[in-house]
Amino acid sequence: KAGVTQTPRYLIKTRGQQVTLSCSPISGHRSVSWYQQTPGQGLQFLFEYFSETQRNKGNFPGRFSGRQFSNSRSEMNVSTLELGDSALYLCASSLQGTGSNEQFFGPGTRLTVL
Amino acid sequence: AQSVTQLGSHVSVSEGALVLLRCNYSSSVPPYLFWYVQYPNQGLQLLLKYTSAATLVKGINGFEAEFKKSETSFHLTKPSAHMSDAAEYFCAVSDHRDAGNMLTFGGGTRLMVKP
Numbered sequence: 001k002a003g004v005t006q007t008p009r010y011l012i013k014t015r016g017q018q019v020t021l022s023c024s025p026i027s028g029h030r031s032v033s034w035y036q037q038t039p040g041q042g043l044q045f046l047f048e049y050f051s052e053t054q055r056n057k058g059n060f061p062g063r064f065s066g067r068q069f070s071n072s073r074s075e076m077n078v079s080t081l082e083l084g085d086s087a088l089y090l091c092a093s094s095l096q097g098t099g100s101n102e103q104f105f106g107p108g109t110r111l112t113v114l
Numbered sequence: 115a116q117s118v119t120q121l122g123s124h125v126s127v128s129e130g131a132l133v134l135l136r137c138n139y140s141s142s143v144p145p146y147l148f149w150y151v152q153y154p155n156q157g158l159q160l161l162l163k164y165t166s167a168a169t170l171v172k173g174i175n176g177f178e179a180e181f182k183k184s185e186t187s188f189h190l191t192k193p194s195a196h197m198s199d200a201a202e203y204f205c206a207v208s209d210h211r212d213a214g215n216m217l218t219f220g221g222g223t224r225l226m227v228k229p
Contacts, residue, residue, distance in 0.1 A: 031215050033216070033217075042219060042221050042222060043217075043219035044219075045218070048214050048215050048216060050214060055214040056214045056215070056216045090158065092158075102148075102160050103215055103217065105157035105159070106157050107155070108157055
């Protein structure tokens with residue numbers, strides 16, 4: 001079974017631009033979560049989607065948004081990029097939407113904002 | 115709000131020595147607890163999880179962790195370190211009262227294994 005895939009793997013943008021990252025979960029998984037990883041703040045939860053609905057949201061500004069499609073694929077969008085948005089963005093999928101489920105992580109998209 | 119503390123951002127052991135990575139959590143109810151490992155330029159891989167069954171949890175690659183409610187701890191151990199264990203390890207908590215998946219991670223511990 002294929003794992004979680006994220007595209008693109010690397011991205012370079014300039015301040016003020018916007019970016020869209022994509023995540024394809026493991027087949028059959030309905031929950032997709034997004035995390036931001038930076039050296040200073042560590043791993044922080046962005047949001048979770050389940051059956052096309054945002055169910056949980058972390059403490060990030062409104063510039064960060066996401067959506068989930070009917071095939072469970074998910075995208076996250078960051079508008080008006082800031083230097084501090086440079087990070088590794090990780091997507092994780094799980095079969096159901098309960099907290100005990102294992103989340104399977106993709107390799108991440110490394111975003112660099114210049 | 116939940117929080118996770120990993121004592122020691124860097125731990126160095128010799129090959130064959132005991133590995134002990136510390137994790138303490140704060141939660142008003144016993145949560146679900148996880149240990150993940152991250153190798154360079156990769157995502158996170160689950161080592162083991164505690165979901166209120168046995169307090170001693172065995173995971174992959176010879177790792178295990180013990181849930182101690184009285185100490186609010188979930189330390190990760192491995193009897194004998196291998197060079198391939200060098201990586202960053204993250205402890206995480208999920209509050210099962212909430213619907214859905216939302217992990218709160220500790221700051222991570224980078225494990226170095228000396229030959």
